[in-house]
Amino acid sequence: MVRDAVSLVRTLVRATGKHVFLILLFPAYLLLDWVSFPFPHQDTGISAWNPLSGLSLFVLTRWGGAAFPLLFAARACCDLLLRHGGATPAGVLWANSVLMVVFLLASQAFGRFLTFEVAEPSSRRILIFIGAATVSALLISLSYVAAIGVIGGLAWGDFAPLWQRRFVGDIIGILTLLPGLTIIEGWHRRHDLSNGLSTVTVVQGLLVAGIAAVLFGWPEVNESKTFYLLFVPMVWVSLTDGLLGVALVIFITGIALFSTINLLGHVSPSDYSPTHLMVITQALTGLLLGAAVGESQRQRAAPRDTAPPLMTEFDSVPDAMVTVHGDGRVRSYNPAAAWLFGLERETGAGLRLDSLLPDLDLVRVRPRSVVETHAQRRDGRMVPVELALDWTQQEGGPIMALMARDISDRKTLEAELASKQAELTLVSRRSITGELAAVMAHEINQPLTAIVNYIGVCQQLAADGDNRELLTETLGKVARQANRSGEIIRHLRRFLSQGDGMPTANALDKVVDEALMLIAADIRKSGVAIRVMVPEDLPPVLVDCVQIQQVLHNLIRNAIEAMAEAGVSSPAISLQAHIADGDSGEVTVTVADAGPGLSAEARRSLFTPFQTVKTNGMGLGLSISRSIVEAHGGRLWLEASQGEGAQFRFTLPIASREKDAQ
Amino acid sequence: MTDGICIVDDDDAVRDSLRMLLSVKGFKPQAFASAEAFLDGFDPEGCCCVIADVCMRGMSGLEMLERLRERHASMPVIIITAHGDVPTAVAAMKAGAADFIEKPYDNALLVSRIRQIVSLRDQGGVSSEVVRGIRERIEQLSRREREVLDLVAAGISNKVIAGRLGVSTRTVEIHRAHMMEKMEAESLSDLIRMVTTIDILSPRDSG
Numbered sequence: 001m002v003r004d005a006v007s008l009v010r011t012l013v014r015a016t017g018k019h020v021f022l023i024l025l026f027p028a029y030l031l032l033d034w035v036s037f038p039f040p041h042q043d044t045g046i047s048a049w050n051p052l053s054g055l056s057l058f059v060l061t062r063w064g065g066a067a068f069p070l071l072f073a074a075r076a077c078c079d080l081l082l083r084h085g086g087a088t089p090a091g092v093l094w095a096n097s098v099l100m101v102v103f104l105l106a107s108q109a110f111g112r113f114l115t116f117e118v119a120e121p122s123s124r125r126i127l128i129f130i131g132a133a134t135v136s137a138l139l140i141s142l143s144y145v146a147a148i149g150v151i152g153g154l155a156w157g158d159f160a161p162l163w164q165r166r167f168v169g170d171i172i173g174i175l176t177l178l179p180g181l182t183i184i185e186g187w188h189r190r191h192d193l194s195n196g197l198s199t200v201t202v203v204q205g206l207l208v209a210g211i212a213a214v215l216f217g218w219p220e221v222n223e224s225k226t227f228y229l230l231f232v233p234m235v236w237v238s239l240t241d242g243l244l245g246v247a248l249v250i251f252i253t254g255i256a257l258f259s260t261i262n263l264l265g266h267v268s269p270s271d272y273s274p275t276h277l278m279v280i281t282q283a284l285t286g287l288l289l290g291a292a293v294g295e296s297q298r299q300r301a302a303p304r305d306t307a308p309p310l311m312t313e314f315d316s317v318p319d320a321m322v323t324v325h326g327d328g329r330v331r332s333y334n335p336a337a338a339w340l341f342g343l344e345r346e347t348g349a350g351l352r353l354d355s356l357l358p359d360l361d362l363v364r365v366r367p368r369s370v371v372e373t374h375a376q377r378r379d380g381r382m383v384p385v386e387l388a389l390d391w392t393q394q395e396g397g398p399i400m401a402l403m404a405r406d407i408s409d410r411k412t413l414e415a416e417l418a419s420k421q422a423e424l425t426l427v428s429r430r431s432i433t434g435e436l437a438a439v440m441a442h443e444i445n446q447p448l449t450a451i452v453n454y455i456g457v458c459q460q461l462a463a464d465g466d467n468r469e470l471l472t473e474t475l476g477k478v479a480r481q482a483n484r485s486g487e488i489i490r491h492l493r494r495f496l497s498q499g500d501g502m503p504t505a506n507a508l509d510k511v512v513d514e515a516l517m518l519i520a521a522d523i524r525k526s527g528v529a530i531r532v533m534v535p536e537d538l539p540p541v542l543v544d545c546v547q548i549q550q551v552l553h554n555l556i557r558n559a560i561e562a563m564a565e566a567g568v569s570s571p572a573i574s575l576q577a578h579i580a581d582g583d584s585g586e587v588t589v590t591v592a593d594a595g596p597g598l599s600a601e602a603r604r605s606l607f608t609p610f611q612t613v614k615t616n617g618m619g620l621g622l623s624i625s626r627s628i629v630e631a632h633g634g635r636l637w638l639e640a641s642q643g644e645g646a647q648f649r650f651t652l653p654i655a656s657r658e659k660d661a662q
Numbered sequence: 663m664t665d666g667i668c669i670v671d672d673d674d675a676v677r678d679s680l681r682m683l684l685s686v687k688g689f690k691p692q693a694f695a696s697a698e699a700f701l702d703g704f705d706p707e708g709c710c711c712v713i714a715d716v717c718m719r720g721m722s723g724l725e726m727l728e729r730l731r732e733r734h735a736s737m738p739v740i741i742i743t744a745h746g747d748v749p750t751a752v753a754a755m756k757a758g759a760a761d762f763i764e765k766p767y768d769n770a771l772l773v774s775r776i777r778q779i780v781s782l783r784d785q786g787g788v789s790s791e792v793v794r795g796i797r798e799r800i801e802q803l804s805r806r807e808r809e810v811l812d813l814v815a816a817g818i819s820n821k822v823i824a825g826r827l828g829v830s831t832r833t834v835e836i837h838r839a840h841m842m843e844k845m846e847a848e849s850l851s852d853l854i855r856m857v858t859t860i861d862i863l864s865p866r867d868s869g
Contacts, residue, residue, distance in 0.1 A: 446676055449676050451679075453680050453682065455769070474682065477679065
């Protein structure tokens with residue numbers, strides 16, 4: 001039922017907007033004036049209780065001067081309708097006009113200090129609030145009594161006691177009503193209350209109301225001597241709901257007190273009773289207790305929820321550092337991270353990590369391993385980064401720490417290097433193409449020579465005209481040789497077109513045969529005995545033929561030149577291939593010569609571009625060869641010297657079955 | 663005059679076609695698939711001329727020529743090659759080849775060369791008339807043309823010749839063309855043949 005009532009009020013508030021309070025103000029003002037006007041001073045109309053001071057200050061603080069005409073009208077209405085006897089209507093109107101102006105001034109002057117913030121309770125703020133309330137009450141009471149004195153409404157000898165009476169009434173009105181009104185008015189804006197009231201809260205509310213009813217409503221009970229009973233539920237509420245609960249308890253107590261005084265008349269009629277003191281004490285104690293409890297709760301919660309988004313301890317770390325909650329939201333980050341991701345200094349907390357690192361698959365990243373991915377900057381740019389991360393368990397749940405580094409520069413450099421490498425490969429391929437052309441010229445000369453010879457035979461036979469059978473047979477041979485030339489041309493075209501960098505499944509023995517053909521002239525000239533042991537039944541390898549032939553060409557030519565330079569008497573090269581040990585899915589190719597091997601110094605700079613031991617070499621062959629092999633996913637290395645000769649080895653990937661099928 | 667001609671070439675088609683050609687032209691050819699097979703099996707009496715390829719598996723044509731001269735076999739050897747480079751041509755002529763012919767060739771020319779060489783051999787060598795003709799033509803060359811001739815015959819490229827003589831490549835090309843014209847040389851191998859002929863018969867002054 002309580003829940004229904006709360007939701008009804010909330011619906012009403014939503015429907016009518018914030019002005020519902022202003023609409024309700026007029027009747028509330030009149031009602032409050034009517035219930036709280038006990039025992040007015042005979043001439044001045046000064047009551048012992050002034051809840052309206054609290055209401056007026058709240059309205060003016062909350063809505064400013066805009067609410068002033070409404071408030072003034074309500075006041076005038078009360079003066080004309082409800083007040084009886086004593087002061088003349090004109091006098092009361094004058095005094096209350098002065099009073100309203102003072103309210104307005106006080107609300108403008110102290111409004112900042114009179115606002116009542118429950119979300120971040122602090123003792124300091126409560127003390128400031130109490131101070132501002134006291135100063136306001138002093139001003140209000142002084143100006144009101146003075147205003148009445150000016151028009152001769154009181155004997156100046158009564159000034160001090162009247163002022164005192166008025167002051168106590170004002171401060172009670174402010175302290176009891178203002179905090180509660182603030183909370184009730186802001187209720188619909190508070191998300192933590194939007195889930196309704198718990199059973200505990202309802203029990204607490206009933207307890208407070210019950211005690212207040214017995215204290216103030218029961219004629220036999222002296223409320224000034226039993227008031228302390230109200231402290232028990234108040235302390236309880238302060239522990240469960242902090243300042244918010246306490247403010248409401250004080251509010252309910254105040255309303256109960258003011259109502260019963262006028263309606264039932266039980267409260268003792270003295271101007272300055274122990275009850276006044278008790279109410280003030282309850283308000284002060286409750287507010288300070290609530291603030292203290294709220295403050296300590298906030299401090300306890302601080303490490304988890306309100307960690308500063310900027311990690312000041314890592315301010316000077318040049319790499320971006322980010323911590324992330326278990327739910328994938330950013331917890332904190334350092335200035336380098338703010339710079340990398342293009343974040344504001346403090347608005348990045350709570351952002352989803354996948355909005356910053358869209359390509360990062362957290363499931364697949366092993367802790368402490370370094371991965372490369374892209375950072376999505378707030379300005380839309382993608383920046384390549386390398387990052388490492390790890391998880392730690394903290395009080396509030398798992399926290400992921402992540403370190404990222406901008407690698408744009410490195411990536412640019414790598415791209416440049418790759419294009420340089422591609423250029424070098426191209427240059428090298430052009431030279432191999434030139435060699436290929438020479439080889440092909442030689443190859444094609446053979447069938448052409450045969451054709452010329454056969455045609456000479458045919459011409460002779462035709463001239464003699466007696467051997468048609470032989471003529472036909474010879475013409476058939478001409479055709480065969482012409483086809484042979486065509487075959488060589490087709491072979492050349494296939495060879496050139498396949499060098500487009502796309503690896504295909506190839507039989508290694510064919511690849512080696514073609515490579516040997518290219519360098520056949522060099523081998524013959526140098527008199528090197530070459531021993532090839534490439535089994536035909538090796539599985540096909542996934543290679544770009546031209547590139548791998550270039551590697552073989554480079555290695556064989558190096559071997560030939562090394563042996564020639566060293567003057568080896570019986571130069572020999574062995575070229576072997578076998579399936580690599582283990583389950584690597586690779587074939588190992590070995591090119592070994594019978595030369596003197598390499599010096600330790602030459603070994604060191606072996607794969608460095610432009611380093612050469614040859615008299616007329618560029619020093620590019622091995623570095624290009626290695627990058628070609630590595631681009632195929634293999635390795636190229638020089639075996640540790642075992643006796644004479646250099647042994648170069650490289651690995652090539654075996655084409656998988658799926659690739660074969662394609 | 664015997665008509666026995668030995669053919670040494672490792673290319674089946676070239677060997678077969680040449681054998682047929684010489685056969686229909688009235689020779690008695692005998693074919694060998696390698697230098698080794700020829701050196702092992704040829705009949706010096708029945709062979710008046712040898713035609714050998716330079717590039718072969720195993721022993722090359724030039725090596726075969728040297729072995730042949732070591733055995734004091736004096737029959738003329740015509741070297742044919744698919745690589746028509748000057749150093750090989752010079753090396754062949756120096757080794758004592760009777761001629762150096764590039765593949766592919768005009769078969770009529772080949773046959774006429776063979777006839778020429780065979781008849782020359784039957785007459786006992788190069789006629790003095792031929793040698794005198796070559797000498798006369800060399801005399802007609804200017805000093806620069808003579809220099810170019812020596813360098814070209816040594817297998818040096820135009821570019822290097824230009825560097826040595828301190829002139830442009832274009833100038834060398836012009837000198838070379840004039841020189842070839844005056845020498846009445848139809849091809850580079852023709853020129854080299856002339857030069858080596860007089861070199862072998864009567865060594866020139868160096869210079």
